[in-house]
Amino acid sequence: MTDEVAALVQLRGVDLRSVALRKIIASVPEQIAELTRKVELLREELVQKRALSEELRTTRRQKEREVEDFTEKIRKFEFQQFEVKTNKEYQALLHEIALLKEKRSHLEGEIIELMEQEENFAGEIREFESNVAREEAEAAQQRQLLEEELGRARRETKVLGEEKESLVKRLSSSVRVRYTRVAGGKGGIGIAAVENRACGACFTNLPPQTINEVRKGTRVISCETCGRMLVWPRE
Numbered sequence: 001m002t003d004e005v006a007a008l009v010q011l012r013g014v015d016l017r018s019v020a021l022r023k024i025i026a027s028v029p030e031q032i033a034e035l036t037r038k039v040e041l042l043r044e045e046l047v048q049k050r051a052l053s054e055e056l057r058t059t060r061r062q063k064e065r066e067v068e069d070f071t072e073k074i075r076k077f078e079f080q081q082f083e084v085k086t087n088k089e090y091q092a093l094l095h096e097i098a099l100l101k102e103k104r105s106h107l108e109g110e111i112i113e114l115m116e117q118e119e120n121f122a123g124e125i126r127e128f129e130s131n132v133a134r135e136e137a138e139a140a141q142q143r144q145l146l147e148e149e150l151g152r153a154r155r156e157t158k159v160l161g162e163e164k165e166s167l168v169k170r171l172s173s174s175v176r177v178r179y180t181r182v183a184g185g186k187g188g189i190g191i192a193a194v195e196n197r198a199c200g201a202c203f204t205n206l207p208p209q210t211i212n213e214v215r216k217g218t219r220v221i222s223c224e225t226c227g228r229m230l231v232w233p234r235e
């Protein structure tokens with residue numbers, strides 16, 4: 001195997017790893033944004049739940065004030081009982097008091113129902129709050145792991161870049177030009193390994209003679225279909 005072909009074999013490994021790292025580097029910010037979005041949605045939901053609980057409380061307080069008003073009215077009418085002159089007036093007053101008491105009792109029933117709702121809802125909110133806290137902690141942890149992964153990927157990319165530079169220097173100028181051109185047009189992958197008697201990149205079957213020559217590694221051979229330079233896979 002010539003040194004140039006040996007360099008191509010190594011270069012293929014470097015390129016494959018670089019492409020994988022590029023994918024990681026591109027996807028990490030998205031993943032972090034997704035984590036943030038998830039937590040934000042939960043927080044919004046919590047705000048809504050709290051507002052709803054406040055609404056229940058306001059409604060209940062309003063009804064409690066109405067009950068007080070009714071009680072006040074009932075007391076006044078009960079006073080008036082002693083001042084009325086006729087039986088008719090007295091009956092009308094009793095009727096009025098009964099009516100008010102009925103309304104008040106109805107309201108009191110509603111208040112009890114609201115209190116039960118509030119209690120249930122408060123429990124639900126407490127549970128939701130601990131869920132949110134747990135999700136937040138988890139998201140923070142995941143975010144940290146992703147940031148570490150990103151850092152590692154960037155550092156490795158830098159090392160690979162230097163490695164690539166020294167490997168490219170071992171190529172003849174014509175092969176270097178070919179490599180740069182093909183890699184540029186094929187998403188960074190300018191070298192393919194022979195796999196199952198075919199080009200490992202475009203999967204076109206290769207003639208036996210080509211396969212033999214690639215295996216010997218005495219000269220640089222390109223895939224006639226995709227143009228990538230072919231190498232024998234490392235054991």
Ligand SMILES: [Zn+2]
Pocket residue numbers: 192199200201202203204223224225226227228
């Ligand atoms: Zn090919």
